[in-house]
Amino acid sequence: xxxxxxxxxxxxxxxxxxxxxxxxxxxxxxxxxxxxxxxxxxxxxxxxxxxxxxxxxxxxxxxxxxxxxxxxxxxxxxxxxxxxxxxxxxxxxxxxxxxxxxxxxxxxxxxxxxxxxxxxxxxxxxxxxxxxxxxxxxxxxxxxxxxxxxxxxxxxxxxxxxxxxxxxxxxxxx
Numbered sequence: 276x277x278x279x280x281x282x283x284x285x286x287x288x289x290x291x292x293x294x295x296x297x298x299x300x301x302x303x304x305x306x307x308x309x310x311x312x313x314x315x316x317x318x319x320x321x322x323x324x325x326x327x328x329x330x331x332x333x334x335x336x337x338x339x340x341x342x343x344x345x346x347x348x349x350x351x352x353x354x355x356x357x358x359x360x361x362x363x364x365x366x367x368x369x370x371x372x373x374x375x376x377x378x379x380x381x382x383x384x385x386x387x388x389x390x391x392x393x394x395x396x397x398x399x400x401x402x403x404x405x406x407x408x409x410x411x412x413x414x415x416x417x418x419x420x421x422x423x424x425x426x427x428x429x430x431x432x433x434x435x436x437x438x439x440x441x442x443x444x445x446x447x448x449x
Contacts, residue, residue, distance in 0.1 A: 336369055
């Protein structure tokens with residue numbers, strides 16, 4: 276049986292999204308243990324011209340549930356809404372995204388295959404995609420990039436994390 280679009284997109288997003296939620300828990304515990312403020316982690320960046328931890332977490336929601344919603348609309352544009360300013364707000368973004376992904380149905384996603392959609396940066400450019408190429412070739416790599424960057428920012432700030440914290444609940448057999 277071939278791999279479905281649903282199986283290629285939704286379970287991996289849920290796995291890593293739950294792991295990112297765990298990263299937030301560890302970040303919050305680190306603040307309590309190390310005496311740092313939440314803002315020191317939430318606003319932390321790997322490099323001055325990179326976006327902060329809060330953006331990385333928000334982007335995990337955007338490139339999972341937001342991408343799926345974009346395919347449904349036929350258009351995806353960057354989310355320029357304000358960044359969450361606290362751990363609860365970050366968890367809320369992920370929780371909302373999780374609910375969207377959990378509501379997705381395999382038959383609905385299979386029906387998306389071949390559908391036209393566009394990635395649009397208003398006033399700058401537009402990229403045409405099919406739904407499956409957008410989800411698998413654009414959004415999923417972006418999702419992993421932002422999850423990895425969130426992990427890296429916390430490691431740089433001294434949060435005790437390991438590879439399994441990034442991987443989350445690995446879907447190993449039996």
